[in-house]
Amino acid sequence: xxxxxxxxxxxxxxxxxxxxxxxxxxxxxxxxxxxxxxxxxxxxxxxxxxxxxxxxxxxxxxxxxxxxxxxxxxxxxxxxxxxxxxxxxxxxxxxxxxxxxxxxxxxxxxxxxxxxxxxxxxxxxxxxxxxxxxxxxxxxxxxxxxxxxxxxxxxxxxxxxxxxxxxxxxxxxxxxxxxxxxxxxxxxxxxxxxxxxxxxxxxxxxxxxxxxxxxxxxxxxxxxxxxxxxx
Amino acid sequence: xxxxxxxxxxxxxxxxxxxxxxxxxxxxxxxxxxxxxxxxxxxxxxxxxxxxxxxxxxxxxxxxxxxxxxxxxxxxxxxxxxxxxxxxxxxxxxxxxxxxxxxxxxxxxxxxxxxxxxxxxxxxxxxxxxxxxxxxxxxxxxxxxxxxxxxxxxxxxxxxxxxxxxxxxxxxxxxxxxxxxxxxxxxxxxxxxxxxxxxxxxxxxxxxxxxxxxxxxxxxxxxxxxxxxxxxxxxxxxxxxxxxxxxxxxxxxxxxxxxxxxxxxxxxxxxxxxxxxxxxxxxx
Numbered sequence: 252x253x254x255x256x257x258x259x260x261x262x263x264x265x266x267x268x269x270x271x272x273x274x275x276x277x278x279x280x281x282x283x284x285x286x287x288x289x290x291x292x293x294x295x296x297x298x299x300x301x302x303x304x305x306x307x308x309x310x311x312x313x314x315x316x317x318x319x320x321x322x323x324x325x326x327x328x329x330x331x332x333x334x335x336x337x338x339x340x341x342x343x344x345x346x347x348x349x350x351x352x353x354x355x356x357x358x359x360x361x362x363x364x365x366x367x368x369x370x371x372x373x374x375x376x377x378x379x380x381x382x383x384x385x386x387x388x389x390x391x392x393x394x395x396x397x398x399x400x401x402x403x404x405x406x407x408x409x410x411x412x413x414x415x416x417x418x419x420x421x422x423x424x425x426x427x428x429x430x431x432x433x434x435x436x437x438x439x440x441x442x443x444x445x446x447x448x449x450x451x452x453x454x455x456x457x458x459x460x461x462x463x464x465x466x467x468x469x470x471x472x473x474x475x476x477x478x479x480x481x482x
Numbered sequence: 483x484x485x486x487x488x489x490x491x492x493x494x495x496x497x498x499x500x501x502x503x504x505x506x507x508x509x510x511x512x513x514x515x516x517x518x519x520x521x522x523x524x525x526x527x528x529x530x531x532x533x534x535x536x537x538x539x540x541x542x543x544x545x546x547x548x549x550x551x552x553x554x555x556x557x558x559x560x561x562x563x564x565x566x567x568x569x570x571x572x573x574x575x576x577x578x579x580x581x582x583x584x585x586x587x588x589x590x591x592x593x594x595x596x597x598x599x600x601x602x603x604x605x606x607x608x609x610x611x612x613x614x615x616x617x618x619x620x621x622x623x624x625x626x627x628x629x630x631x632x633x634x635x636x637x638x639x640x641x642x643x644x645x646x647x648x649x650x651x652x653x654x655x656x657x658x659x660x661x662x663x664x665x666x667x668x669x670x671x672x673x674x675x676x677x678x679x680x681x682x683x684x685x686x687x688x689x690x691x692x693x694x695x696x697x698x699x700x701x702x703x704x705x706x707x708x709x710x711x712x713x714x715x716x717x718x719x720x721x722x723x724x725x726x727x728x729x730x731x732x733x734x735x736x737x738x739x740x741x742x743x744x745x746x747x748x749x750x751x752x753x754x755x756x757x758x759x760x761x762x763x764x765x766x
Contacts, residue, residue, distance in 0.1 A: 261579030
């Protein structure tokens, strides 16, 4: 299947503007509500417990986009005689751009607004909790980018397979792993180790390499899914 | 160009198409007729590679069609398919970006002709105008095969007239295989050259429209004489009322006795009788 650059660009653009606006809106509302909470605490001079950082909400843009693009936009693009291979490339550009932009925005907000709000309330930001900011700004950026990309392509792939019976089997399998592994100590350790590798990894280069490799592997699976997908 | 070889399509326990064998090679406007649920849309989706066959195979230009390999030479936009809700001028540009082969001059010309306001959002258009727009996108494509599924759904009489003009104009401008699925039988007979009738998942008839004009007729007269007259003929249906019978025939014309009246059948009358009556042998 040959790719058409113009078509790939059009798909990336339409994915950024159509349907995914729901993600932007939800993220904005979430972020604003956090800022309002901090403002109220400041006005009434009542510093309390910690508060989750507003920029954590921005991840909703990525999460909702990765669900809505394959769930809603795929069919609409196909109904305009778009090509599956162009959809494949168009979407990965969406997730690369979104992951990069969110990494930058979240890091900038973390180093500016969050720091200034620390006097009012303790701000809990996932990039600090996960330890991604421990090795300098540049590595924090790349670690975020790698993980966000992995998150996006995983959600995209899981959404895309929901029209197949085996998609539901995979859902069931994932749910089973979590529910079976969690109560059994030995298996729970495997689960913890997995999350340590893809999220809490103390070695930034290892973390980046694992996330990017998994992202490439999972997304390449999409070629096979798209070929089988009915319209 | 399009070949169905022993194609069966099943949806769970329902057989939508049953062992279809058919070839469409010439550049013509083909009219696809069938009652609701006869298997028309399944037939069209298989050509476009939107779905896979259960048994057998479909080829377009000698290439096997499947969801794995959707033929680029086929353009199929379902009339009821959901579209991005944006100004249709922008939707046209998007369609052009997705298919650089789209003939934009032709599309814009058609938009003007059919008074489609490019600034109106897709969902602001009436259902008929939405269908007109998607039909226009299909006709403006330079695909070798264009499939139109119920393209006149929701059209008033004037819009239908315009649509048939547009169809004729598009075919003359760019001759290719155009398959039109419709319920408005007599109207499409003015522009279509071939007719394909699907009934309960099988091809009941594939015939040239001129042959059909010649071969589809009715004989009306006293029941006993009609019974004698139709012996050996391909009777697709019979209706009896008060000692008089009308027999609907598909086949070579006869010269009837003086008290038997012979009348040509319109396409609609033929269709109603053939799908309401018995099977006939495929003349092609």
